[in-house]
Amino acid sequence: MTRIFNQLKEKITDSDFYLIDPDLNIVTSNRTSVDLGYEISRFTDTISENYKLNIEGLKPHRDTTFMENGSMWTLEKLDLKEILDTEIAAYGRSFKVYTLTDWAIVQEISSEKLNDKFGLLYRNFTIFNFFGIIASILIAYGLVRSKMRRQQFYVQLEAKNKSLLAGKAQLELNNIQINEINERLQIRNKQLEEFNYVVSHNLRGPVTSMSVIVDMIKKEDEPQKIKSLIPKLDQISKNIANLTEDIKEYITILDQNEIALEVIAIPHLIDTIKNEFIETLLDDGKDFSVIYHLEEWDTLEFSKFYLKSIFQNFISNAIKYRRDDVASHIIFESRYEDDKKVLYVKDNGLGINMEHHGNSIFKLYKRFHRNISGKGMGLFLIKSQLEALNAKISVESKVGEGTSFKIKF
Amino acid sequence: MKKANILLVDDDEIYLYLTKRLLNDISEEIAVSSFTDGEQAIDFIKVCTEAKAALPDIILLDVNMPFLDGWGFLKEFKKLKPRLEDKILIYLVTSSELEKDKKYAQDFEELTGYYVKPISEDNLLEILTDVYKQNW
Numbered sequence: 001m002t003r004i005f006n007q008l009k010e011k012i013t014d015s016d017f018y019l020i021d022p023d024l025n026i027v028t029s030n031r032t033s034v035d036l037g038y039e040i041s042r043f044t045d046t047i048s049e050n051y052k053l054n055i056e057g058l059k060p061h062r063d064t065t066f067m068e069n070g071s072m073w074t075l076e077k078l079d080l081k082e083i084l085d086t087e088i089a090a091y092g093r094s095f096k097v098y099t100l101t102d103w104a105i106v107q108e109i110s111s112e113k114l115n116d117k118f119g120l121l122y123r124n125f126t127i128f129n130f131f132g133i134i135a136s137i138l139i140a141y142g143l144v145r146s147k148m149r150r151q152q153f154y155v156q157l158e159a160k161n162k163s164l165l166a167g168k169a170q171l172e173l174n175n176i177q178i179n180e181i182n183e184r185l186q187i188r189n190k191q192l193e194e195f196n197y198v199v200s201h202n203l204r205g206p207v208t209s210m211s212v213i214v215d216m217i218k219k220e221d222e223p224q225k226i227k228s229l230i231p232k233l234d235q236i237s238k239n240i241a242n243l244t245e246d247i248k249e250y251i252t253i254l255d256q257n258e259i260a261l262e263v264i265a266i267p268h269l270i271d272t273i274k275n276e277f278i279e280t281l282l283d284d285g286k287d288f289s290v291i292y293h294l295e296e297w298d299t300l301e302f303s304k305f306y307l308k309s310i311f312q313n314f315i316s317n318a319i320k321y322r323r324d325d326v327a328s329h330i331i332f333e334s335r336y337e338d339d340k341k342v343l344y345v346k347d348n349g350l351g352i353n354m355e356h357h358g359n360s361i362f363k364l365y366k367r368f369h370r371n372i373s374g375k376g377m378g379l380f381l382i383k384s385q386l387e388a389l390n391a392k393i394s395v396e397s398k399v400g401e402g403t404s405f406k407i408k409f
Numbered sequence: 410m411k412k413a414n415i416l417l418v419d420d421d422e423i424y425l426y427l428t429k430r431l432l433n434d435i436s437e438e439i440a441v442s443s444f445t446d447g448e449q450a451i452d453f454i455k456v457c458t459e460a461k462a463a464l465p466d467i468i469l470l471d472v473n474m475p476f477l478d479g480w481g482f483l484k485e486f487k488k489l490k491p492r493l494e495d496k497i498l499i500y501l502v503t504s505s506e507l508e509k510d511k512k513y514a515q516d517f518e519e520l521t522g523y524y525v526k527p528i529s530e531d532n533l534l535e536i537l538t539d540v541y542k543q544n545w
Contacts, residue, residue: 197507201473204504208527209423215529216430232423239423356448356481367475370448376475 015113018053018106019078022061026051027103058106070111077104187387191254198250198364202243206236246364246377253384259303261389266298266343270332273311277319288319292332297341300409306385313378314405318347321369323400341409348402352395361395413541416465417443418450418482419502420474424526428469431530435537447477451485458492465497467540469528472503472510479503483517490519498540502528 019027057066058075065074109117213229213236220226274290281288300307315330322328326348333344352361352368360366362383365376386393386407397403415432417425425443432439442465444450450468457464472479479501486499498521501514506525514523521539524532 197473197505200505200507201503204506205421205424205526208504209421209427212427212431212527212529216427232426236423356477360478365473365475370476 016108016110018108020053020058020104020106022102022104024053024055024058024061026053053106055106061104070114072109072114074107074109075104076107077102184390188254191384191387194363195247195250195254198247202365203240203247206239206243210236246375249381250364250384253306253381253388256388259306259389261301262304263299263301264304264307266294266300266332266334267292269304269308270311273308273315276312277315280319287327288322289327289329290315290332291329294332294334296334296336298334300341300343302389302391302409303385306389310382310385313382314345317378318349320372320374321347321349323348323350337408343407343409344404345407346402346404351399351401351403352397353399354397362393413439413467413537414463414465415439415441415467415469416450416453417441417469418445418447418474418479419443419469419471420445421471424471428528428533431528431533435530435533439537446474447479447482447485449476451477451482451489454486454489454497458489464493464495466495467536468497468499469502469536470499472501472505480513483519486519487517498522500524500536502526 016029016031018029018031021027055068055073057064057068057073061075061077063076065072067073210233213233217226217229220229270290270292318328318330329348331344331346333346335342335344350369357366357368361368362379364380366380367374367376383393390409392408394406394408395403396406413436417428419425419428422445425445429441429443432441444453447470450470454464456462470479470482477485483499499519500522501520502524503510504526511523514520522536
């Protein structure tokens, strides 16, 4: 038996092993020189203290592997009976077994040996883990950064988008304002052109006549002939004076930068003007009616002075250029067109030949009816006053039927 | 010898008076008539054509006039022209120095000349010489 034990001890060298009985007493071990091959339980406790494995995990005495005191312990019961049975079955031989022990083999791999075996692996694993963690952290950091950057980018993009939208709205507003200004400038330009034309034609005329007269006087010797020129000079100076007055009136309209606006009740204004004309109408003994259809709107924010002048000119023209063969009238009619206030002023008077005069209806000193005195100023002033407040006027007319003006405020 | 016949169309009464006086000073052989707007002048030419009456040889035409201005007169005249037996020379006489008017005038082949007021005795002599060179 001792020989077998010694054999065991030699073979298993790498780790420590113990052969133990159910009471954890060491039967033999490579760590002890003594083999307890026999039942010694009844012997003294001193032995058992020294030859007992005081390892908690072994107590249940069943196959197990666990760590305790820094070493790895493995317990495997020796089932000799099973071994014997297989031997018998294989070889047909029978052994005589005297004592069937309940021993177990315990293998202890100490912490040093564990370290030797697994330490490197563990360190490598730790290093691998370490780098893995660092790599993960770096990747995570990269991801987070890119996500943050993207988020920041989105925020910036959104801010840019917002500012662009605001800019767009501002631009659109600017555009509208520029268009309005442009339109005003175009009207202004036309007015200036008109003014230039009036001056070059109507002022240059009398002035050149004067220079002709002066030349004649210089050459003329006969006092009588010179004297005959004097009334002409007088007439020229009066013409120039009248023209200056008319131009002054026009310039006043053009020059007015801040025109006082107020809300005007149209029917009341028309009534007031109508009353001013009553005497003229009565003198004539003719029938003339001022009619208004102001259901859609009847108040307007405008210059009261201008609007009064405009209505006076319309009514005055309608009376002056009426037809004798019909009951004459003038109609004021309010409308909304494209959300804008529109006023129609229609009469059933003589009408204007649009083919001849279409281009010059609103021009200064243009007259369209012979034998009816007129300065050719009324419609010119109406247009100028309306344009000064951004209103537009257009006209339709038929000879023998009447004239219709459309004012878009 | 045929008497020169000149028609003035202008709404400026003083211009008419002075031009008539200048023309009479040049020669008493010149017959001068006048209208104060284009409409009257065109109506006169229509009437003369229908009545086969003598038409003016020269028309001195203003631009800016009431009822029918110089341009309107020229447009109407264009329509009448095929029916006219004798040639009528039309000179535009205007107080306008505007380039726009000068350019516009070039589009009318009915126009023989373009003068800016004041029209002097020399200008009138120029016109008369042009027209009556052959006759005189």
